[in-house]
Amino acid sequence: MQAVKMVITGPFNAGKTQFIRAVSEIDVVSTESKISSEAERIKDSTTVAMDFGRITIDDELVLYLFGTPGQRRFDFMWEILSEGMLGFIVMVDSSRPETFREARHILQVFRSYAPTPYVVAANKQDLSEAWGIDDLRIALKIDPQVKLLPCVSTDKEQVKRVILELLYSILEEMDLEEQS
């Protein structure tokens, strides 16, 4: 059985756990803990080590989805989780500009781990306070060639689209490598 993996990363409360939950065939294995910090108490619990989801592709292939912890104090896990990944998805909470700087930082750190393809998912686009895609691209300083995709992580179809776009990017990367 061959196993491949993708990493879902992003700031605290960007929607990573929900994203994996939307498509995983197993109940997502979450290492969540109650939030103690007053500043972060915008949800009851948060991922402290990782989230783990699985999609069986066929008898010989399985895709694992790993969600990283969103808080800086657990960032020692990022490098471990990124080892051997096919690519990664950076999730951004489109409605919370206070997390954009952190999202950019995480994006840069993951790019430095491995030169793998990635896409950025602009999550929570269903909220009235969500920034538009064009504004987010400028705010997050995302190159025009990098895919920035609108997303609502509770919507399975939108989650599938984000994962598919990352896979298409991986194929495009393979094409480029073959050509060179």
Added chain:
Amino acid sequence: MALKGNLRDFSTTQLLNLINLARKTGCLTVRTPSDAARLYFRDGKLVHAHTASEDGHLTTMLVKAGKLSAEQCQKLATRPEAHNDTQLGLLLIHAGYVSRDDIIQSAKRHMLDIVYALFGWYEGQFEFVPDAVPSSDRIMVPINLESVIIEGSRRLQEHERLQDELPDLESHVLRFTSNADARLRAVNLTVEEWRVISFISPRNTIKMIAQANNMDDFQIRKIVYGLMQAGMIEAVRAPGQAAPPSLAGRKMSVEKPPAVKRSVIERLISRIKRI
């Protein structure tokens, strides 16, 4: 789509850059506890601005620029045209009070003063309302944002230099240097400088002094930096505050991804589509 946030997270430079690059039309409102500014843009250009304290009316701009006296302004207030800046502008030009260029330059100066002041705001709720325009009677002069951003950034660098000199206002207190008495007698200090000096105590951090005097971080840094350069005061770590740990960068590992065949990716795509 909303464009809301706080300058603490998304700075004035970033906001203006976004408005410029996206060629936005609309109104940007920024509010702090002590002030508020409203800036209007058309196709990414600044066209009008006013604050809570400066209303952005033509007479205000011309008085500020020294083109009209306060007395002239009072007389004009009785004219019916006084409530319409466009009509008032025409009246003033025809009456020979000011030239068209005077009006344009005064309006530009007024807007630039407001927008450059915004670069010094480090906190404040902002909201951009697309397609909002100022009332039709206001004088609108388009200003390219590129040059504003460059000049604002230059001023910001001054702030950053001050930040390097005084990195943490909350963990530092001020104290007089050994020969401060003689120096204090020899110089003329401003009211603000005296206010800062009057609060110097081992119990008051620089941040507390700023708050007590209703100063923002930039203002207190400028004053403290000036007093430090004059050799009157020095900033020391507040009692009981430990030095911050070293921020040595972690070594990043750059690893090639594992070789995966194209067929694997195609199988993944096929399966994900069927979920």
